[in-house]
Amino acid sequence: MAAIDIVFLVAYFVGVAAIGYWSSQKSLATSKSYFLGGGSIGWAAIGASLFASNISAEHFIGLAGSGASSGLAVGQFEWIACFMLLLLGWLFVPFYLRTGVFTMPEFLERRFNRQCRTYLSAISLIAYVFTKISVAVYAGAIVLQTILGWNIWLGAIALIVATGAYTIFGGLRAVIYTDFFQAFILIGGGIFLTATAIIDVGGFGALYQKVDPNFFSLWKDINHPDFPWTGILFGAPILGLWYWCTDQMIVQRTLAAPNIEVARRSTIFAGFLKLLPVFILVLPGIAGRILFPDVEPDRIYATMVNNLLPPGIKGLVVAGLLAALMSSLSSVFNSSSTLVVMDFYQKWKPEASDRELVRAGQISTILLVVTGLLWLPFIGLMSNQLYVYLQSVQAYVSPPIAAVFLMGILWKRATGRAAFNTLITGFILGAIRFIAEIAVKAGWITWRPLVAYATINFLHFAILLFVISIAILVLVSLTSAAPNQRQLEIFQHSDAELEKFAGSHRSHNLNVRSSFILAAIVLVFWVVFSPFVVS
Numbered sequence: 001m002a003a004i005d006i007v008f009l010v011a012y013f014v015g016v017a018a019i020g021y022w023s024s025q026k027s028l029a030t031s032k033s034y035f036l037g038g039g040s041i042g043w044a045a046i047g048a049s050l051f052a053s054n055i056s057a058e059h060f061i062g063l064a065g066s067g068a069s070s071g072l073a074v075g076q077f078e079w080i081a082c083f084m085l086l087l088l089g090w091l092f093v094p095f096y097l098r099t100g101v102f103t104m105p106e107f108l109e110r111r112f113n114r115q116c117r118t119y120l121s122a123i124s125l126i127a128y129v130f131t132k133i134s135v136a137v138y139a140g141a142i143v144l145q146t147i148l149g150w151n152i153w154l155g156a157i158a159l160i161v162a163t164g165a166y167t168i169f170g171g172l173r174a175v176i177y178t179d180f181f182q183a184f185i186l187i188g189g190g191i192f193l194t195a196t197a198i199i200d201v202g203g204f205g206a207l208y209q210k211v212d213p214n215f216f217s218l219w220k221d222i223n224h225p226d227f228p229w230t231g232i233l234f235g236a237p238i239l240g241l242w243y244w245c246t247d248q249m250i251v252q253r254t255l256a257a258p259n260i261e262v263a264r265r266s267t268i269f270a271g272f273l274k275l276l277p278v279f280i281l282v283l284p285g286i287a288g289r290i291l292f293p294d295v296e297p298d299r300i301y302a303t304m305v306n307n308l309l310p311p312g313i314k315g316l317v318v319a320g321l322l323a324a325l326m327s328s329l330s331s332v333f334n335s336s337s338t339l340v341v342m343d344f345y346q347k348w349k350p351e352a353s354d355r356e357l358v359r360a361g362q363i364s365t366i367l368l369v370v371t372g373l374l375w376l377p378f379i380g381l382m383s384n385q386l387y388v389y390l391q392s393v394q395a396y397v398s399p400p401i402a403a404v405f406l407m408g409i410l411w412k413r414a415t416g417r418a419a420f421n422t423l424i425t426g427f428i429l430g431a432i433r434f435i436a437e438i439a440v441k442a443g444w445i446t447w448r449p450l451v452a453y454a455t456i457n458f459l460h461f462a463i464l465l466f467v468i469s470i471a472i473l474v475l476v477s478l479t480s481a482a483p484n485q486r487q488l489e490i491f492q493h494s495d496a497e498l499e500k501f502a503g504s505h506r507s508h509n510l511n512v513r514s515s516f517i518l519a520a521i522v523l524v525f526w527v528v529f530s531p532f533v534v535s
Helices: 003-024 031-039 043-054 057-070 072-099 104-111 114-148 152-201 204-210 229-246 248-254 260-273 277-291 297-308 313-348 354-381 384-392 394-410 416-441 448-455 458-478 486-491 495-502 505-528
Strands: none
Touching (some): 003 313, 043 152, 043 313, 057 277, 057 313, 072 260, 072 486, 072 495, 072 505, 104 313, 104 486, 114 248, 114 313, 114 354, 114 394, 114 416, 152 313, 152 354, 204 277, 248 260, 277 297, 297 313, 313 354, 394 416, 416 458
8 A cells, every 4th residue: 555545544543532532421421412412413423433334344345246246136135225214213213212212122112012122132142143243344354454455463453452442432423423434435445446447447338238138137036036026026125124123332322313213313314324235335346346257256346446547546445444344343332332231231220320230331431352263263254154143143133123113113012921932932043043054954854844944045045934923923812811001101101201292393394295205216226227227
């Protein structure tokens, strides 16, 4: 890297440190300030944080790689997320803010029972530690090694410690405001690389002529191994419902808003930002397939950064990659510490003061940072196959959680017993699928029924598991005692509470119009990039 690239990187780290320090000044006063940013953060910062928390280094590598392999179809997950963000803002956020919860497991306890809360807290923490943290560290370390030539261990340690530092001392406020800064760094870097790659190919016309036209189709045949249209239309929204509407790492940002309309606008803004990755991450992958035909798909993005970008711009793009990694890591650290403190520590020590809760949050974040460091010796053991397993595991865990949250809000008759049975049964069916898939691919299982169960497309499996979860929830609810008054309190709010969290009528009307515009844009993209238009 040239000297000017190093200057960009140093400036990036200085900027993150300065923002983290500034935003941490108000974070340590109360537990609400530390874990929820004091409930006073604006829509632009929350929306950018939603976007940045979602986009990590593996998105740069994985989306570009999928673009090089099969075209724009992987972008469906990005654009379906726009609808899920609207669902978060219009359906879920009002319940979350009015009930005053800190965590999603806490909401399940309010609506159902303590068992549901404990289950979701435990599952979320395990998933964060052994998938999100590990995958982010792995992808980030590979990026640093490939592009910068850094020692894989030294680079990963530096990023984990730097990210953990401002997360520990700044809480959610520091995470959101650094995410706001990082979101536009990663977008800017992505735009530069996309423009350079398209120009080097010869323009959009040349790009379209040099690859199979099907690469520009979002809709694939029902037998497509990865992205069948049935799985995309019916399965991907289930995964999106779980991730965008019930996952602590995402939803916690909206809880930092002062009222419902601000939170809602932040989800709409994040939806508009989610329109971008198809064009700044997937599309460059298609161009990279033409420019570097002999390079493996997962190395396309790093290869383009190394070979296409001039000095200075390369530093900006690498800063974008680091921003993606650090924003995701900080989000995981902060959300995990919130789960530990609010769902376990506070239950164990209910008399704890705000100062003690903040200190417990800082200590738990330190432990998570240490866990990330301890994982480093195992990074080299993570094969590409295991990486794929880690990404698809959400299809085996998320459908029952999505079913319980959705039915818990839409159907007052849903009971705590039914919710817990649904979570446990869904977990068992998902675990069997996960283990069977590994065993079948290893050649250990040849029994046809189990092979069929293990090899069904993961999106189709998500649909099947979601339908089973809904059926269990409805059946058990109808055969058990109706929910008591306490379990239905989330539906009952005084006029004062409704007014406190409502927001202005003008903001509401603007949010309605913005939501329709966002949905219309996605529908237009679906038509423009359909097989009828691109072929």
